[in-house]
Amino acid sequence: MTHPIAPDAVVHVSGLTKRFGSFTALDSVDVTITRDKIHGLLGRNGAGKTTLMQLITAQDFPTHGDVRVFGETPMENAGVLRHVCFIKESQKYPEDWRVKHVFASAPHFFENWDADFAERLIADFRLPTRRPIKKLSRGQLSAIGVIVGLASRAPLTFFDEPYLGLDAVARQTFYDRLLEDYADHPRTVVLSTHLIDEVANLLEHVIVIDEGRILIDSAADDLRGSATTVVGMRRVVDAFVADREVLHRDGVGGLASVTVGRLDDAERRAALEAGLELSPVSLQQLVVHRTHAGSAAFEVSA
């Protein structure tokens, strides 16, 4: 079976459905992941992010649909899987291992493994290499995953909420090293996260998934301009947004703040002439509005 796949598609998923008993985790999903870009896979808990990544990396079996990675089916395909690295949220390590054992075994499985880079990252994250895995904190466990994911330099790397327990400094270190190394060694990265604002500047492409369906699949730049918040006197704002789709509405006294879709240049001028203020909408706010969810769901801190 052949598919018309874009030449720069690294992953091509079509009609992908995954059911667990009566629960549909993924519902006929179509998505393409393009070469050498950093993708954000965003969505609420239980939206289907992990399931999608598990199906793409052949950890789990689809109910229906087709998955292609590097143009081939990944299931039991060593040629494909050797070029994939999947860092799981709660990776379990062998009970009797020390930290150093992870970094001793990983190079056998990733042909681009950079031992010097791994050394530097271990120092950056202050990871005690001789300590038994059992005695590590949640954040230190996450740091192991982050280091393996970065130093493996796999052409296709998945990070599934890799930051659990990492403090703000360590998370920033992760984002900085990812961006630096990505600049030197372009590769395809998929980052699944709740902390949208933190990674917003990293992402080139955004995929939002909700209740097993793809809600947004768009270049990050397009997405940023796709909504604007209009602020001003309630009466004036209401008149301006009267026949537009309203994504979100806030107000205090006589003031209103309303988020609407894309505005063209003429519309922006009209708004400014009417005495309204326009402000960009953050990626996080946009995703929250689009998933029709309370923002609480996205404020789950690491």
Added chain:
Amino acid sequence: MTAVTGLPVTPSPSRAPARLSKGHPMSRVWNVVRLHLTNTWAMLVTPGIILGVIFLANLAIWVIITRAAGADAPEAIEGTQYSGAALFIFVYMMVVAVQAITVTFPFALGYSVTRRDYYLGTSLLFVLLALAWSIVLAALSLLEEATNGWGLGGHMFTSIYFGNGEVAPRLWIPFAGLLFFFFIGAAVATIYMRWRMNGMIVFWVVSLILVVGLAALVTYTDSWPAVGNWFSTNGVVGVASWSLVPTAVAAVTGFFVLRRATPKN
């Protein structure tokens, strides 16, 4: 420390390859063996230490018997030929097999190893471990014989289960025995990885029914003497050889069960 700059830019090694290199199948399988042996303690060092401690305890007991029994000592100590002191290693290796699979299977899949390569590598590891331990046990049994039971007439590695004739059966009996326990452990572990607790419940209930059913069948057909006969005519070596049948069934079952297993937490 290597400088950050000066890394090769063209051709960038991390770009998705135009043609997917699969690597040599044998090296992929060998990588799984190396993964299991990253920490050698569980497979080699810990059982070695346990074996040493049990051996020392046995020596102490033989000394006590020799002192206490006086003139009757040689006869008393002859009873140690039924010693099961070294048998722990078989059960221990079954536990090793179960742990190796339940812990490293989800981990290896995270390293993007195929289920096939994982199972073949793990099986190769078990064969190599069985070989290594049977050589150790055979060597110790020869040493025990040469030193006349460590100077005390004791039996630990020359107990009746291990044979005391040629070198070949001394190697073959523990080798086949270890293989049996490794692959039974592996099969049970794969059932757990595939169907979790439900799989375990069904497996143990079915096993229990089979064992009780077989025992009942043998009893009702008055076949116990025939069963006893079978064991005595085959001898330890024959039984060891026949154990390869259930070992092979377990090994093949484990392969097909694991092929559809998923690494759920």
